[in-house]
Amino acid sequence: MVKIIPFTAVRPTKDKVGLVVSRSYEDYPVDELNTTLSYNPFSFLHIINPGYKFHHDISGERRFSLVKNRYLEFIEEDIFLKDKNPAFYIYKIKTRKGSFCGIFAGASIDDYRKNNIKKHEATLQTREKLFKEYLKTVGFNAEPVLLTYPDNNRIDEIIKSITVQNPEYEFATTDKAIHYLWKVDDGNIVSEIQQVFKELDCVYIADGHHRSASSNLLAEELQQKNPKHTGEEPYNYFMSYLIPESNLKIYEFNRMVKDLNGLSKEEFLIHLDEYFRIENRGADLYKPSKIHHFGMYLEGEFYSLYLRKNYPFTNSLSELDTQILFVTILKPILGIEDLRNDSRIEYGYGKYNTIKMKDSIDNGKFKVGFSLYPVKVSQMKQIADDGLKMPPKTTYIEPKLKSGLTIYEF
Template sequence: MANIKPFRAVRANKDIVSLVSSRSFDFYTNEEVDEILATNPYSFLNIIKPTFRDIDGDLTAEQRFNEVKGNYLKFKEQKIFLREEISCFYIYKKIKNGITYCGIIAATSTDDYKNDVIKKHENTIKSRKNLFKNYLKSVGFNAEPVLLTYPDNDAISQIMNVYQKTEPEYSFNSSQNNSNFLWLITNKDDIDVIKKEFQKMKSIYIADGHHRSASSFLLSQELKSLNPNHTGLEDYNFFMSYLIPESSLKISSFNRFIKDLNGLSKDEFLDKLNKTFKIKNLGQRVYTPSKKHHFSMYLDGDYYSLYLKKSTYKIENPLSDLDAQLLFDTVLKPILGIKNLKNSNKIEYKPAINLDNKLKSEVDSGKFKVSFGLFPASVNQLKTIADANLKMPPKSTYIEPKLRSALTLYEF
């Protein structure tokens, strides 16, 4: 039973939201950040700049976090941010490259995270979880929702469709020419229907935001231990999420780029690959995998297609059926000597979106020796791996939509 609730968001007035809301700062270059900070005093980047501008490490983490909190309070004092009068669900629609994503921004239960109602498919790093937990404790808000997915639901879709026929609270284009729309769900009956439909769901799934979810859970446990009057209803028992139907989720893959052949010659490397894959040299013809267990490879000036010889590889569980795991088990570890994907300096990853040519250019540049392209994982694979309590290798999925910061903020 998934427990979500409406909340009183802190958000900008519709007249300036396009200036306030930002991409996650990881997606900006240093030059872009500098330009925004110099020209746009409303940007959310002005609030979080201590977390990425302290290049020399002159500030402690606590000092940086406290400065973020101070900047946030200034935005509230200046009425750039205002808190909603009543609790709402929020319908957020994003249109990117002709693809529409539409879901609900809500507060999601940390107990559901603890009890595995919210399913995970990635491992988390303890140090990152604790660092972000401390950040959340200092600043007191979520600015970017965790991306969760749920089974398509007619009742929820009908409510969202009705609101989308009305004038949105927000309607603006971002600097990447993405269209953004926001509607408020304030009607109690509609709110009750949405809550009850989620309560019928046995599980919902993290698509993107495993560390943010884990950090919110850790914080809820800490604040619970410090509150002798804890009831379970406090805002710290929830975190902000964007819930999107499974059919609306878009999953792409990450290409793998390898720096050396582990001491093998080209012919020795191909001979070892041939034991597990049917290999075809395609010369300069670009190949993109069209089905599961097919891979593209670029090596020494040529593209190759690799098709798994099913008799050579045993699928034992949902994880071993995943192409990212299969490539690790058959090539990266036994042939190329990459034993730990988390800390190896021999491998790099790049999203496969519009980057087919990168398989060639990155290798031709001499930076890498060989590159691999993978067929994207499916939503069903993500779910079955999470249901089996298994964890995908790093960079197994590149998931969209990518969400904006400071469209709505959740205080706790």
């Protein structure tokens, strides 16, 4: 049983929505960030980067307070307006590669605790606590957690019946995507959507493990401070975007390492031979075409690495290519034990990442690079079902949602 609720969103006005919404703050190169802040006074980036107003970098709790101030200013200036009634929001993105369509809703913290909302990624306590303090200070969440659910004909039919109507928003962004938003506040439709999700055993976090974990920490704190706690307060939910599994896109992260841990090229290849069949493909660019096949670029040449058929699998995590790479190469041969914090390893993603990886190695920034086959949704679900956690940077998942489109206050 999965509980979702409609919520009363704070949203940009129709005439400014395309100017307000932004990508995740970390996604902006410095030059683009400064240009946007300089020439677009309506950008949501002004809220989450409040120090720009004072030409000063501000961090910690002081920054959190200023974020709240900038947010209140956007409301005072009627850039943001709050809806009058709780609603679900159908959101569709059309890109050059395809389209995504799902539902903005409030997801239950209680479901998160009961594992009705399943996780596949480990989180860092320091990040959880930091973001919890951020949420507590600003009082809103502008970036939804991406949840995925099994394809469902009833939900598809409801969404189809709504998306043939005129949307609340229709706007373009500079990445050439077209965005549409429909507000769903009809009581019968809201109840029908809720009933469908009540019939599901679980949903899965696709992206946003730290955001959901931080929301859980905040709910625990506010519950303890509230003697009249009922379980229905806004802090008992977090904003989510629910999308069917078939509409989820998962891409791989490549791994690039700065040295061979003191080994020569020949010694390194001999070590690899224990677990892999190795083929030198020369200058021919090689990318894996199925699981348990790996690509490698070393000293100007591409290699294919095929996992030997007698490799011992013990559980769903052991079958994951990122885990195989870690336990057979990165840790025992290259000496990388901390995938999150070791400065010798970096990660890359994107359509042309194999070429970018090659260029970085040819330029001497890295010594060796590995390309992998993308994780399947079924693998991600199985690992979550088994209560296991993927290595960091295992999946790059789309859609990547805009900040500031719908805001959830608590």
